Amino acid sequence: MAFLLPVIGYGQIDSEKIPLDSKIKTGVLSNGLKYYIIQNKKPEKKIELRMVVNAGSILEDKDQLGLAHLMEHMNFNGLKNFPKNEVVHYLQSIGVEFGADLNAYTSFDETVYILPIPADDKDKIEKGFQIIADWSGSALLENEEINKERNVVLEESRLGKGADDRMMKKWLPEYLNGSLYASRLPIGDDELLKTFKPEVLKRFHRDWYRPNLQAVMVVGDIDPAEAEKLIKAKFSGFTNPANARPRPESFDLPARKSSKAMVLSDKESPYTMVQIIGNSQRSKSATTVKEYLDDVKQNLFNQMLAARLEELKNSPNPPFVFASGGFNGGWARGWESFQLFAICGNEKIKEASQALAREAVKIKKFGFTSNELERAKAEILASYETMFKEKDKTESRDRIEELVRHFLTNEPAPGIQWEYNLVKGRLGNVNISEINIIKDQLGIDTTYFA
Known part of the structure; x- marks a missing residue:
C-alpha cells in the first residue's frame, strides 16, 4: 500500500483546478x-x-x-x-x-x-x-x-x-x-x-x-x-439588450483537404520569408494541473526546435538569417497549428525551404533526444526562476495584459509563485517519450500550407 500512495497523490494533484492568484x-x-x-x-x-x-x-x-x-x-x-x-x-x-x-x-x-x-x-x-x-x-x-x-x-x-x-x-x-x-x-x-x-x-x-x-x-x-x-x-447602470444575440465561443476553421503552396512577391517588400504551416487544430487554455504541465511540455518541444534552428542559423553558410517555429495560436481564437518560418535572402529561398522541410521531417520521424530535453529543461526552469525572483518588480502594464488574456481566453493566472513551485517540482519528471508524442500533432503529413 505504501508504494501506491505517491501514485494516488499524483492523480489528485494532476486533476486539481488551477487557482486564480489570491492577489487578484x-x-x-x-x-x-x-x-x-x-x-x-x-x-x-x-x-x-x-x-x-x-x-x-x-x-x-x-x-x-x-x-x-x-x-x-x-x-x-x-x-x-x-x-x-x-x-x-x-x-x-x-x-x-x-x-x-x-x-x-x-x-x-x-x-x-x-x-x-x-x-x-x-x-x-x-x-x-x-x-x-x-x-x-x-x-x-x-x-x-x-x-x-x-x-x-x-x-x-x-x-x-x-x-x-x-x-x-x-x-x-x-x-x-x-x-x-x-x-x-x-x-x-x-x-x-x-x-x-x-x-x-x-x-x-x-x-x-x-x-x-x-x-x-x-x-x-x-x-x-x-x-x-x-x-x-x-x-452598474448599463444593461444588456432584450433578446441579446448569442456570442459564439469560437468559430470553425475547416480542415485543409490538400496541401497548398503559394508564391507571393511585391517589389516593396523589405524581406523574403518562407513559411510552412500544418493543419489547424482545436486548442484550449489549461484549467487543471495536468493541462498546465501539458503546456509546459509543448513549450519544451518548441524550445528544442528553436535550439536546432539557432544552430542552423549559426552554421557556416547558413540557409537563413533568422528562423523560428513551434506550436502557436493563429489568427483564429481557439485554434493552433505547427509553424515554421525563416527569413532569408532572395538567393537562398530554395535552401531555406529545404532546411525547414528537413527539420520538420527529422522531428516527425525521430523526435528529439534526451540531451536536448535536459538543456531545454534547464533553460525553461531558469526562465521561471528569473520571473519568480523578479515578481515584485513586475510592471503594472505587464500584469494587466495577463488579466486581459485571462478574461478573453481563460489563460491561467495563478501567479508566478504557484507556477514556479509546480514547474520546479514536476519538470524533472518529464521524460523524452512524453515530448516525442507531441510530434504526432504536427499536422504536416498529408496537408500543409506554405
Missing part, C-alpha cells in the same frame, strides 16, 4: 460585467486601466465589414461625458498622450481599450474610470461624427496598403481555408466604409457593446476597495 480581486456585476483588480506599485503613482469587449470583426454582419474597427475610433469622438474630442484633449492635459499611452485595438475576436492614468489626484482617477465607463456603453455616435470618422478609417486603410498588407490579403483567405475569418479582416471593406448608413454602425454597438461581454481591469497604485467602488458606481 475579482467580481461580476449584476449586469454580467466582470472586473479584475491588482494593487501594484510598479511604478508608483500610476494606474493601468483596460476596458475589454469580447467582440471584434468576426461578429460583423455582411453590411458591417470594418465597423468593429470604426466603432473603436468612435469611442474617441464623442462620449456622454466627453463630447466631440474632449476625451483626448482632457487626457493630454494631464500628461496622457494619444498613441504613446492612450490607445486601443480591434482584432478578429476582441476590442481592447488602453488607458494609463496618474494616481496622484482623486479627480484624475475618477475621470479615468468615467472614461472607460463611457467606452463601455455611452458612445454618442452622432451622424456627423460618424461621417467624419469614416474618412479617417479609409485614409488609415489607404496608408496601410503596403507590401505586407497586399500580400496578406492574398494568402490569408487561403490560410484560413474558407472560414468566416477569411472575410472578416478588421480593416474591413473600403466600398462598404464609403457607403454604410450610420444606423448600421449603431446596430453593431447595440448588439455587442454590452456588459455581459465586457470586463474592466485595474492594476496599479490604488486601493482595491476604492477601485471596486468606482467600478460599481460607473458600470
Whole structure:
C-alpha cells in the first residue's frame, strides 16, 4: 500500500483546478460585467486601466465589414461625458498622450481599450474610470461624427496598403481555408466604409457593446476597495439588450483537404520569408494541473526546435538569417497549428525551404533526444526562476495584459509563485517519450500550407 500512495497523490494533484492568484480581486456585476483588480506599485503613482469587449470583426454582419474597427475610433469622438474630442484633449492635459499611452485595438475576436492614468489626484482617477465607463456603453455616435470618422478609417486603410498588407490579403483567405475569418479582416471593406448608413454602425454597438461581454481591469497604485467602488458606481447602470444575440465561443476553421503552396512577391517588400504551416487544430487554455504541465511540455518541444534552428542559423553558410517555429495560436481564437518560418535572402529561398522541410521531417520521424530535453529543461526552469525572483518588480502594464488574456481566453493566472513551485517540482519528471508524442500533432503529413 505504501508504494501506491505517491501514485494516488499524483492523480489528485494532476486533476486539481488551477487557482486564480489570491492577489487578484475579482467580481461580476449584476449586469454580467466582470472586473479584475491588482494593487501594484510598479511604478508608483500610476494606474493601468483596460476596458475589454469580447467582440471584434468576426461578429460583423455582411453590411458591417470594418465597423468593429470604426466603432473603436468612435469611442474617441464623442462620449456622454466627453463630447466631440474632449476625451483626448482632457487626457493630454494631464500628461496622457494619444498613441504613446492612450490607445486601443480591434482584432478578429476582441476590442481592447488602453488607458494609463496618474494616481496622484482623486479627480484624475475618477475621470479615468468615467472614461472607460463611457467606452463601455455611452458612445454618442452622432451622424456627423460618424461621417467624419469614416474618412479617417479609409485614409488609415489607404496608408496601410503596403507590401505586407497586399500580400496578406492574398494568402490569408487561403490560410484560413474558407472560414468566416477569411472575410472578416478588421480593416474591413473600403466600398462598404464609403457607403454604410450610420444606423448600421449603431446596430453593431447595440448588439455587442454590452456588459455581459465586457470586463474592466485595474492594476496599479490604488486601493482595491476604492477601485471596486468606482467600478460599481460607473458600470452598474448599463444593461444588456432584450433578446441579446448569442456570442459564439469560437468559430470553425475547416480542415485543409490538400496541401497548398503559394508564391507571393511585391517589389516593396523589405524581406523574403518562407513559411510552412500544418493543419489547424482545436486548442484550449489549461484549467487543471495536468493541462498546465501539458503546456509546459509543448513549450519544451518548441524550445528544442528553436535550439536546432539557432544552430542552423549559426552554421557556416547558413540557409537563413533568422528562423523560428513551434506550436502557436493563429489568427483564429481557439485554434493552433505547427509553424515554421525563416527569413532569408532572395538567393537562398530554395535552401531555406529545404532546411525547414528537413527539420520538420527529422522531428516527425525521430523526435528529439534526451540531451536536448535536459538543456531545454534547464533553460525553461531558469526562465521561471528569473520571473519568480523578479515578481515584485513586475510592471503594472505587464500584469494587466495577463488579466486581459485571462478574461478573453481563460489563460491561467495563478501567479508566478504557484507556477514556479509546480514547474520546479514536476519538470524533472518529464521524460523524452512524453515530448516525442507531441510530434504526432504536427499536422504536416498529408496537408500543409506554405
